[in-house]
Amino acid sequence: MxxxxxxxxxxxxxxxxxxxxxxxxxxxxxxxxxxxxxxxxxxxxxxxxxxxxxxxxxxxxxxxxxxxxxxxxxxEEVILRGSTIVYAVPIISMILAVALVSGLSTDAGDAASVTAALAGFAAGLGLVRWHAFSHRDDPRIxxxxxxxxxxxxxxxxxxxxxx
Known part of the structure; x- marks a missing residue:
């Protein structure tokens, strides 16, 4: 502890x-x-x-x-898990959004990729916020x-x- x-x-x-x-x-x-x-x-x-x-x-x-x-x-493990969630979820969701846009359209331009990256990053931040809100009364974390x-x-x- x-x-x-x-x-x-x-x-x-x-x-x-x-x-x-x-x-x-x-x-x-x-x-x-x-x-x-x-x-x-x-x-x-x-x-x-x-x-x-x-x-x-x-x-x-x-x-x-x-x-x-x-x-x-x-x-102590809460610090490690929390850091992983806060840093990894937005980045992974950003990468997945770019991969999805690139996979849907073979001629996706830079603007579409940047837009997808920003949208994926924002969605990841939203997921982190939801996770924090849903666990706000959990004494384990x-x-x-x-x-x-x-x-x-x-x-x-x-x-x-x-x-």
Missing amino acids: LLESGRVVAVEPDVVWVETLRRSTCGSCAARAGCGQRLLNRHEGGGRGLVRALSGDALKAADCRVNDRVEIALP QPVLQRRLPADLDAGITVAAMS
């Missing part, structure tokens, strides 16, 4: 919204000069983000209050509340491996 800590900013019946501080490892990365992650974090307002966390076994959303420090957990933290702890990311 990947663990992250943050501050509760809103409480709903079965979920809480947690503000996290994304700290990158740019200082120790060899590619820091050629990577856009540091610039992206700076552009996004210091790397703060909102995470929707579901009630967990140990801590329920109803037990949380605004400004509580909490720890949320996410299984959503962050879940782990525990309440003492108020004096920093709300930054604490990434650790749980046994």
Whole structure:
């Protein structure tokens, strides 16, 4: 499990919204000069983000209050599967759309291929959005509340491996 800590900013019946501080490892990365992650974090307002966390076994959303420090957990395999879906589905759908247009017409021009590629890419993004929406309440792939933290702890990311 990947663990992250943050501050509760809103409480709903079965979920809480947690503000996290994304700290990158740019200082120790060899590619820091050629990577856009540091610039992206700076552009996004210091790397703060909102995470929707579901009630967990140990801590329920109803037990949380605004400004509580909490720890949320996410299984490691969710990151890999999510990345694959987000990146692969639009590209594969774009390639399939171009192949379909090329297969239907032997004299398909560049304009038809570009249009098919854009339409396929947009359809792939729509599929990713549908997948995210249809799995929004699935605790196997959503962050879940782990525990309440003492108020004096920093709300930054604490990434650790749980046994």
